[in-house]
Amino acid sequence: MSLAARAIEEAGIPTVIVGSARDIVEHCGVPRFLFTDLPLGNPAGWPDRPDMQRDVVAMALRLLASAPGPRSTEVAPVTWKDDPGWRARYAHVDPEKMAKLRAEGEERRRRQAEAKALKDS
Amino acid sequence: MSDTTPTGYMERTRLYYRALGYGSDYVWAHHADAPFARLAKPLAESRIAFVSTSSPPDRSNRDDKGGRHVWSGPTDAPPDRLLTHDLAWDKETTHTRDRASFLPIEAAQSLAREGLIAGLTPSFHGIPTEYSHRKTIDVDAPELVRRLRDERSDGVLLFPI
Incomplete structure (x- = not known):
């Protein structure tokens, strides 16, 4: 997906990647990245939480317009559920x-x- | 590991595939720089396209030899569910039964009604996650760009699962 974002941007269309594998996305190098520190599978927010999903999309859209230059990362203020140990599981x-x-x-x-x-x- | 330290997915994946018996580590794409384009219009006048790594429920993005291709679906009547089981994600911790948790079309439509953006493009798009960087760069990304241009997309949000 990071390679696709680079190709779209090279074609003149601005992009934001929204997701959680920060090390992989930043290793590739992308124009804009909204980091949602959630388990892989739900880049836009918890399942069945449209309020959270809406906040994430709004933040991504604002980053689309406001990023000062390439490799702009913002961190969305979202955390996973009360589930200690989720990070170690994947x-x-x-x-x-x-x-x-x-x-x-x-x-x-x-x-x-x-x-x-x-x-x- | 503390519960606030971001997960190191590259190291985790390397160790996992070594345990599965793979002889050589995956090499992730790496660039020191990145391209950059600006929105040509104000955000409120921009039409936004969404891109997912999921597949359609009828698997119509697959050819008869199992190859996966770029595909598109309608944003005014998006499927409730999309296929994700062939992708690597944390299947023990969460689920993808709520399509909006990985392709939040309704959230964008709600923000369009409030005037943050002009709206979504008529289609959302799917692009396969491929082992081969070359397949993505030479085949899938150009096809995706063609579809984005066809619908005059002003900006794109990509949601890798």
């Missing part, structure tokens, strides 16, 4: 489940090889 590597993860990886590589064979056919 893509967690449990040392006691290494064999299970390895087996999942094998299955994933098998499916990827199948998909590639179909594409190349």
